[in-house]
Amino acid sequence: MKLRQILEIVGGTLLTPDANLDLDISCAAGADLMSDVLAFAKPRALLLTGLTNPQVVRTAEVADIAAIVFVRGKMPPPETIALAEEKGIPLIAAPYTMFELCGRLYEAGMSSCDLELPAHPAGRSAGHERP
Amino acid sequence: MRDHEPAPRPRVSDITKVQELAYQLKIQQVMTSPVVTVTPETRMADLKEILRTRRISGTPVVEGGQLVGIVSIEDLIKALERGALDAPVSQWMTSRVVTVRADDSVIEAVKRFAQYRVGRLPVVDAEGRLVGILTGGDITRGLLAAIGLGYQEEEIHRYRASHIFEDIESDNTSLILRYKVRARDFQRGGEASSKIRRALTRLGGSPQVVRRAAIAAYEAEMNIIIHTTHGGELVAEIQPHQMRILAVDHGPGIEDVERAMQPGYSTAPEWIRELGFGAGMGLTNIQKCADEMHLESKLGVGTRLTIIIRLHPEAQTLPGSR
16 A cells, blocks of 8 residues: 555654655554564564654564554654654655554555564473474 | 457556555656746747747646646647637646646546546646646656665665575574673663664575564564663574574563563563553464574573574475485
8 A cells, every 4th residue: 555545544744754655664563662663573564652752663664664654643743753854764754643543544444563472481392392 | 439458467567566656756856947937928839839849738828826737749830720829828728637646646647647638737836836847757667766866875775684594604604693682671662672673684694584583583683682780691693594583681680581472471570561561462472483492591691582584494394314
């Protein structure tokens, strides 16, 4: 799905005016824990989050996240926008809740960044010890 | 007219690069400026001289600062055929002019050229004043220059870097990158990992390997920022076949290493959790990205985390490697 469509679906405002709206997004995920972001990250993914500090952009860069949507109309501080512009990661502010935004995108056919769930921790170590 | 053979398909990577640039580049970066203009009263004979001496094929018509038309060499030929060289430009010009804005992306101009099939587009500013002119040639030159620039900036870096291991011979070459990481320095948190990531990319690491290394380095870097008293050091030792990331600090050390390894176990204070960190998943994430991970820690002394990532995972499956 193109970033242009996403902007429309989430009813958002583009905070990085130079962004390429024809950017192709492969999947989306919502998270407020940066370690979760790093765990699910897939290339060209979209991140929906309620956090607006510059670390969100750093995390996105490290994890190959293509674009970020801030939920509930949160406006990130200027440092966040400046870092996003430097790293070429488009930022969108959207007026709805995380739940509503995920719903809208899912309904429009956006796929989820499937988390490869690890096996139960106990089962996993047992598996290793099996002769 | 004969049918055209379909053009050979350009490689996908080429298309996206040029498309990307067409969106990034602004028209004002590629347009020709200042512009040669004529007025509606200019005679067609004078226009002919202007086109000939300036070696151009058309020009905007301006009256009192406002763009009122455009006149091209085709209009001149028509006027010549009718022997109307004494007529004013206003009789032969096109009055409905398609324009582009200087701050629009080049892609807008590309679309307009395709839609209106014109040879040139006058470029106007936000107030409608003529500030330049754009032809297909300007766009081609602009794109080529931008590609050249990008090539110089990144590709040459990459080319040179990726040859380090071939150009320099030793029995065991490694490239060591050291980064100081300060405790509580959230503002710069992730900078070291970002640099490691770029270095690996330039060294020719595959996107998957680069991702894994960047994520592992980032979690380790954030751990130093969040948990240490005096900061520490992040070291990336890159060898042709593998890389080792070392995160070393001098305290306070981890009380219970086994518990620290459990997903969700965290000692991070509340304010760090509010920033989205300290969820107790860092070491778990690192383990997922690493081929090997070792955590040594002594309370009151410090912590040393070693992460090993093999750069050519496919080599592991070769017969005899196990």
